[in-house]
Amino acid sequence: MANFTWFYRLASPPTSYAAAGRLWLWFAVPAVLLIAVGLYGGLVSAPADYQQGDAFRIIYVHAPSAWLSLLGYSVLGVSAGIGLIWRMKLAHALAAAVAPIGASFTFLCLVTGSLWGRPMWGAYWAWDARLTSELILLFMYLGYLALRSSFDDVSRADRASAVLALVGLVNVPIIHFSVNWWNSLHQGSTVLRVGGPAMPASMLVPLLESFLGFTLLFAALSCVRLRAEILMRERRPTWLQDGLTVSASHE
Amino acid sequence: MTARQRRLAWVAAILSGVGLSALVAFKAFDQNLLYFVDPSQVVAGKAPQGKSFRIGGMVTKGSVVRLPGSLEVRFVITDFAHSVPIRYTGLLPDLFREGQGIIAHGRLQNGEFMADEVLAKHDEKYMPPEVAQSLKTAPQPSASLSTQPAQGQP
């Protein structure tokens, strides 16, 4: 137990509130820079694709949001598990903070995907395996948010929605497989395919930049929302009022 | 049994349940898991009769014929062993071109595949047009590999 004291200290609301307050800028500034550079590189300086023309450029938003939609659900599921097993309120607060962000990126991924689909497949929506999985993932986020919002009591909402998130996390690979089995018509993964990326550096570098940039943006947004969650949950203890009055008197 | 032993028994029971389920799932992989039928199977008579299904293959170079004054298109798809003629009426997706992998949905009629939907399968490569041009002109024995339709693969 003793080895985990730093962990418990980090998990205490005052510490994590302060830490998230300091961290978010460290994430946000490089995020903005990387996204700007990556999008400029991808949308302006990278050459058009030999088959897809300029339409392929949507990958610079689409692929990072697809990755973040999955990352978001994993963070949700893992922190829900930690919250349930170790009864750690911070983990529940993180899950609550991350869920809407993950849902937003899932939505963004669907929108960009269907915009891409119009020139590529000839339709805004094709019942393609990945788009369908992504749609079901969005539904899972919505179900999670619906359950969370239907409780009056925060701690019960935390724990009940954590069980749902865990059930969902177990289900994600099964859903992915079943949808693939049902139908498949999408390119294989471009960056992570065996034998290295099938992309010249002029296209790849901006893509990696925007991946990293969007991921940092995700982290920054999570920090901001986590602070808001902590504030909302910790209205009662005095550390907050003390801290607020202290910081107010400094100004 | 102590509380600890009981908890271990639970975990063991759950894990063996999950393991058994994985085993049963793998049993399913022994079965036919193809998502679409290729021309060789059609020629061998293994395609479903009188019922719509998906067919996948590469559009044979020089086979695309557009009927003037209508949206009807005829072309031939191949898996490099056998070919099947396809007839389709409607707008084709941008990525449809000769030498490209496609998937069509429809049914067989007198040895001809009447498609009601044609979907282009774009490959996993992104490159600037100049590079693609130079690849095309240079002799590339391995290039045909990547443009083959990925059969039975997601």
Next chain:
Amino acid sequence: MRIALRPWPHVFVMVYQRECRLALRRWSQLAQPVVFFIMVTTLFPLALSPEPSLLRSIAPGVVWVAALLASLLALETLFRADWDNGTLEQWALSGQPLAILLLGKVSAHWCLTGVPLVLSAPVVAYALGMPWTALGVLMGSLALGTAALSLLGAVGAALSLGTRRGSVLLSLMMLPLAMPVLIFGARATDLAMSQDAPDAGLWLLAALLIAALSLVPVALAAAVRISFE
């Protein structure tokens, strides 16, 4: 101080019998999911057209969507009465594994609502013009699938205990998670109708059911415990 508790298989059977006794006292409620199932499936010929080839092509999807909705609707009130009157609390305090008690309850529920659904499949199959050769696979896949759906939906029903709007919420939470069951079941039925081998779909359904049997009881027990707070 600890008295030797009854072994849990006995208690499982006891809970199972209690549920059956309760259900038979309210047998009209018992019939509702089946009636719903048959009504929804027979709405399609009315809404579309009674053309046999059309009906046959949509039959697997229609049957499975109707079965999915019927299962979820039947689950909505699964725990409600026992939660309201405090029986679930007594179960949690009984010293018996709560997961086993809840599994007994869900098993009885499936036998009383899922099995009639499976048995009514021939009626629905006939109405939609499905070939008789596919009937075995349809009933088999429905049996596996509705059992998995009962287990999965029970988690949703337990999670929505103590919320303000149980009914829509249950579907909202559970429909996306139930997608694999729908896909495998409808696919197996479809393959059987076109005289292809449906084995893959059936095996996958069986795998889902086994996975649900091993994981759901724990999640159920956790969800019910949370509802006490």
Next chain:
Amino acid sequence: MTSAQITGPILSVRDVHLWRGASHVLRGLSFEASAGEVWVLEGANGSGKTSLLRVIAGLLWPEEGSVQWHGDALRAPEDATAVSVSYLAHDAALHDDLTPLENVRDATQLQRVCATEEAQTILERVGVQIADRATRTLSAGQRRRVALARVLLSHASVWLLDEPWTHLDAAGVKLFQELITDKVNKGGLVILSAHHEVGLPSRSLRRLALS
């Protein structure tokens, strides 16, 4: 474990804090209860009597502090308290569609085999004559008696009773005062909540005022 439970307190509650929403219901509550005692939790409505009983039973998890049975930290109800604790909540845990006999017998059968005659006898002892009618037809007081029959049948050494005499008539209250006294004299522990005088022998009575 067997030696510890005879000497030490059966139940120790240490510095328990509980919040319900934004209100701090239990503020650092501590006490130790031993065999042969009746603990009466007193306090106005909303003072946390029910919450405390639920924390003790293991249905609620306190934000801070611990509840220990026989010196073991209580993790889940069935870990330590099982069988030896019987909890009577506001809701009597009776299913409307079952008869009183079925209700009490099912509850008891979760832990041990219970013959119909045994359940019948206990029901008669608490004054429920109509054991084979649907519970929905019973009056509130009769339901309370049925629920107390379940507590009696449980053979538990600890009773947790939440407002045991709500809805009971004078004869019923007197009957249960006798039953509780009898339980305590035989070395049991009873913790009950009440908001007025309980009329129990003061020798074994402990009071805990909640505000």
